[in-house]
Amino acid sequence: MNVPGARGLRFAGVLGLLGVMAAARADVEARRWLADMSEALAEQSYAGDFLHLGNGPVEKLRILHRVSEGHVAERLISLGTAHREVVRHDDEMQVILSDRGVVLIEAAPAAGSLLGSVPTFAADVADQYQVEFAGSAHVLGRLARVVEVQPRDGYRFGYRLWIDEATRIPLRTDLTDGAGHVLEQVVFTSLDLHNAIPDSAFRSSVDTSRYAVVREPPPGGGTTGHADEWTLSRLPPGYSIRSRSIEHLPGTGTPATHLLISDGLATVSVFIEEPPAPPRQVVEGEGKLGLAYAYSRLVAGHQVTAVGEVPAATVEFLAVSVAPMGWQPIDLRQPSPLSPLRAARKGGRPHEPRRP
Secondary structure: OOOOOHHHHHHHHHHHHHHHHHHHHHHHHHHHHHHHHHHHHHHOOEEEEEEEEOOOOOEEEEEEEEEEOOEEEEEEEEOOOOOEEEEEEOOEEEEEEOOOOEEEEEEOOOOOOOOOOOOOOOOOOOOOEEEEEEEEEEEOOEEEEEEEEEEOOOOOOEEEEEEEOOOOOEEEEEEEOOOOOEEEEEEEEEEEEOOOOOHHHHOOOOOOOOOEEEEOOOOOOOOOOOHHHEEEOOOOOOOEEEEEEEEEOOOOOOEEEEEEEEOOOOEEEEEEEOOOOOOOOOOOEEEEEOOEEEEEEEEOOEEEEEEEOOOHHHHHHHHHHEEEOOOOOOOOOOOOOOOOOHHHOOOOOOOOOOOO
16 A cells, blocks of 8 residues: 655655765775875976965965985975075985075975974874865966865864866965864965976075074884883774874974874874973963964873864863773863863954965
């Protein structure tokens, strides 16, 4: 016997299922564009000028990136009054601080580009993000697809990216909070794709012969510490410990355990060190530098600091969860974001970046 309306209900159910399948395919395709973007930034050769916009002054920078026969050369130049630049050759990076007369030599990032404000999307980006296309637009006269990466909770920020259809280079990148408010922007004002950039383009124009040279030791070098003596009793959804190492903290020489925690996009560093000797003081509580939040506390006689460009709730959660291996911490608080704007709780609504 036919029940009135049953056929219509079945039809609506089929339409709903088709809608879910279409959304899933769109998510997969949008994530593929993000993977292509990360690959393009790492493997293509290009040169361009861009603006970095945040809550502070607008910063103008130039980047040159070359990949040739498996070797990477890169140069990032600040075009502001305080000349600073970064020169990278393969796995070594020189940071030239002209206003301080210092050259800092350290290990270069394992992959990607010196465009630090442009995210690198790992293959296992957590399901805690909703990824979708949001139309098309022209940037620098080039057609770009807009991809939105929206956090599903308050433990991470989101992104909106304008990705060049021809090259997959991100022409504009917005960092957003959970409510979609823009926290930071990187916008190219010129971009040239080069098959060959001369070696001379990667030599600094600054005479550094009289500069002090500071060479940072490689991670894990020159210490007998054990990075596996510490763990986290719990993690925010989607995050996992990606690496453990012993590092010397810049400017102190003090060895510290470094736990690198990520969800495939957002990254947080947790440092565990012996209590600092005078005149340095033990630090506890929340701090902020630019878009990076930090949370510090004492655990089993050690200074623990979690820091990263994530909401304040995330670094607090991780710092509270640190414990020596096999030790159950007394403080079992689980900070949870009350809203996507938890990171701006003390400062109210996040400010829009200043426009040039």
